[in-house]
Amino acid sequence: MAFLKFLGTAGARFVMIEQLRSSGGVWVSFKDTNVLIDPGPGSIVRCAASRPKLNPTKLDGIILTHKHLDHSNDINVMIEAMTEGGFKKRGVVFCPTDALGEDSIILKYAANFPERIEALKPNSNYAVKDFSFQTSMRHIHPAETYGLKFNLGDTSVGLLSDTKFFKELGSFYKTDILIISVVFFEPRQGIDHLCLADAEEIIRLTQPKKAILTHFGRTMLRAKPHIQAEALTKRLGIEVVAANDGMSLRNFRLT
């Protein structure tokens, strides 16, 4: 079995705070392995509300692209779930180095629950059971941030997390399915996030079979992501869709 499910599509702070969209991250199941990427606020609630339910005690790994709250808030409760309340030492947590140490987002008492905690480095490979992934170069974002690339069977998936635009993104993220965090509708100087025009440029450079926009800020929501996605599809001749909370991708051919 392989599927990927959006437990949230909220981007900027206010969309998260007002829960205009959920902020639960992305759940990936591949063969016998379950991983949760960026469990933001409400991730545990979204798992329970998911139909069919997603059971966080079955997680094998938790991956943070960076430590900002909209990506990491539920990390401790998810560690508790993955390790059955800390009674079963299991699972792996992957996060950038600046999410650990003195200002760790993982509570001290929970840090010993998982089998291991791995600090992410740029352009490196990691694995937990059947799921392996590669980190991108360091993104341009106030916290140490990496995007991810992984294969679900013969389909390559890129998850482009928060960053300011830079053209090297176009070479790393050449994948079949590319998920892009698009916070702003219009360009905003001085804030390290992508706007819609940046996403368009990245799709043009990477030529995926399918691009998925997510992590929407308020201006993107006002501009109706699905309408913007349709316009991009027409302009680029590439299927672009806007993610919704609860949306899932299935039917990956397992190899």
Ligand SMILES: [Zn+2]
């Ligand atoms: Zn974010």
Ligand SMILES: [Zn+2]
């Ligand atoms: Zn961020």
